[in-house]
Amino acid sequence: MVSGSRAEVSDVYPSVPEEVARLAASPEIRSAFNWFRTQEPQLAHWQTEMAKIPAPPFGETARGVWLAEKFRELGLDDVRVDDVGNVFGIHPGYGKRYIALSAHIDTVFPAGTPLNIRQQGSRLYGPGVSDNGAGVTAMLGIAALLRSVRMRHALPFLFVGNVGEEGEGDLRGMRHIFGTPRWKDSIAYSIVLDGAGADTIVAEALGSRRFEVIVRGPGGHSWSDFGAPNPIVILARTIESFCQTPVPATPKSTFNIGVIRGGTSVNSIPESASMRVDLRSTSPKELERLERALRISLDEALENEQRAVEARAAAHRKPANVSSEVVVIGDRPAGELEPGARILQVVRAVDAHLGNAAQIQRASTDANIPLSLGREAVAIGGGGSGGGAHTLQEWFDCTGREMGLKRILLTMLALAGVGE
Numbered sequence: 175m176v177s178g179s180r181a182e183v184s185d186v187y188p189s190v191p192e193e194v195a196r197l198a199a200s201p202e203i204r205s206a207f208n209w210f211r212t213q214e215p216q217l218a219h220w221q222t223e224m225a226k227i228p229a230p231p232f233g234e235t236a237r238g239v240w241l242a243e244k245f246r247e248l249g250l251d252d253v254r255v256d257d258v259g260n261v262f263g264i265h266p267g268y269g270k271r272y273i274a275l276s277a278h279i280d281t282v283f284p285a286g287t288p289l290n291i292r293q294q295g296s297r298l299y300g301p302g303v304s305d306n307g308a309g310v311t312a313m314l315g316i317a318a319l320l321r322s323v324r325m326r327h328a329l330p331f332l333f334v335g336n337v338g339e340e341g342e343g344d345l346r347g348m349r350h351i352f353g354t355p356r357w358k359d360s361i362a363y364s365i366v367l368d369g370a371g372a373d374t375i376v377a378e379a380l381g382s383r384r385f386e387v388i389v390r391g392p393g394g395h396s397w398s399d400f401g402a403p404n405p406i407v408i409l410a411r412t413i414e415s416f417c418q419t420p421v422p423a424t425p426k427s428t429f430n431i432g433v434i435r436g437g438t439s440v441n442s443i444p445e446s447a448s449m450r451v452d453l454r455s456t457s458p459k460e461l462e463r464l465e466r467a468l469r470i471s472l473d474e475a476l477e478n479e480q481r482a483v484e485a486r487a488a489a490h491r492k493p494a495n496v497s498s499e500v501v502v503i504g505d506r507p508a509g510e511l512e513p514g515a516r517i518l519q520v521v522r523a524v525d526a527h528l529g530n531a532a533q534i535q536r537a538s539t540d541a542n543i544p545l546s547l548g549r550e551a552v553a554i555g556g557g558g559s560g561g562g563a564h565t566l567q568e569w570f571d572c573t574g575r576e577m578g579l580k581r582i583l584l585t586m587l588a589l590a591g592v593g594e
């Protein structure tokens with residue numbers, strides 16, 4: 175009986191590759207693919223225009239306003255901006271669950287960074303052109319296509335330009351979306367567009383924890399207060415000891431001290447010093463172990479400095495009050511797709527159909543949030559190629575952008591099912 179019913183099911187529902195092949199053979203898809211071919215000047219224009227609008231972490235408002243305007247121009251329904259600055263637009267379908275297509279609009283570049291965006295032939299140059307100019311532009315390309323070429327699809331599409339993906343943004347845009355019942359309960363599948371390319375599928379969410387470690391002491395004059403505890407020395411000792419923590423190659427785990435601050439002048443004992451630490455691992459257990467090692471190194475460094483102060487104590491009478499604080503400034507949950515997840519089958523089938531070679535990767539992206547909640551999500555590129563992400567030398571090359579767009583479109587349509 176069991177095998178009988180299985181046979182029935184496979185008679186009624188085509189396999190994912192069959193479904194993708196049938197979709198791709200439809201006249202609408204053929205006209206869509208032709209349409210993409212003619213759009214590069216418009217796409218490059220949007221990409222350049224957007225990259226010129228500053229979008230530092232926690233400062234994405236102006237870019238959000240620009241994107242909402244584009245969503246309206248492209249005829250998306252119910253365009254809105256939520257409390258944290260995420261921009262939404264809907265392309266209607268049938269049914270209450272959405273296929274979400276999202277791209278982060280924030281950059282890593284602080285306010286005031288010169289945004290010298292320029293085009294030379296097929297290449298765009300400047301901060302943020304690829305990460306995430308490529309992702310946002312691909313999203314706009316899909317929205318524009320839906321306005322120009324009629325596409326039948328069942329489930330509606332939710333377009334999202336979200337804030338807070340990079341650095342200390344800590345995925346706050348996506349976290350907010352999946353913390354809002356309206357979206358949390360209605361997003362069936364999430365396709366996250368991040369950066370350029372069409373050669374990866376991020377199906378596993380790399381976890382990370384980030385800390386600001388602050389050490390405070392009484393401070394003082396370098397000569398007359400000599401002997402008082404020195405927060406910079408404590409931090410240095412912490413780093414020296416923590417960086418000797420062994421890390422396994424598998425599961426890959428890493429640490430970095432990225433920023434160090436402290437002190438006021440060469441002849442003052444600093445009152446405080448701080449550092450920012452980034453821990454990453456594909457394993458939640460390794461992350462915990464690294465965090466413990468960091469805290470132990472800090473405690474030991476404090477004790478050592480206290481002892482050193484006592485040894486020097488004859489020279490000074492100030493209380494040796496010294497304290498430390500470890501503030502969590504980032505916490506990105508790990509997670510991964512079930513091997514049989516439909517979204518992965520669809521992307522794989524689309525890639526096979528398009529003759530596109532792509533590899534599964536583990537990374538930290540907006541997809542961490544739905545993946546950590548057990549939802550189906552992938553992060554893929556917006557097509558073309560790019561490099562120098564997070565540097566002022568960032569570039570994007572539009573050659574091959576079409577492949578990225580075709581891949582996104584087919585994936586969305588296959589996930590949504592074809593409506594009437």
Ligand SMILES: [Zn+2]
Binds near residue numbers: 278305306339368
């Ligand atoms: Zn990005």
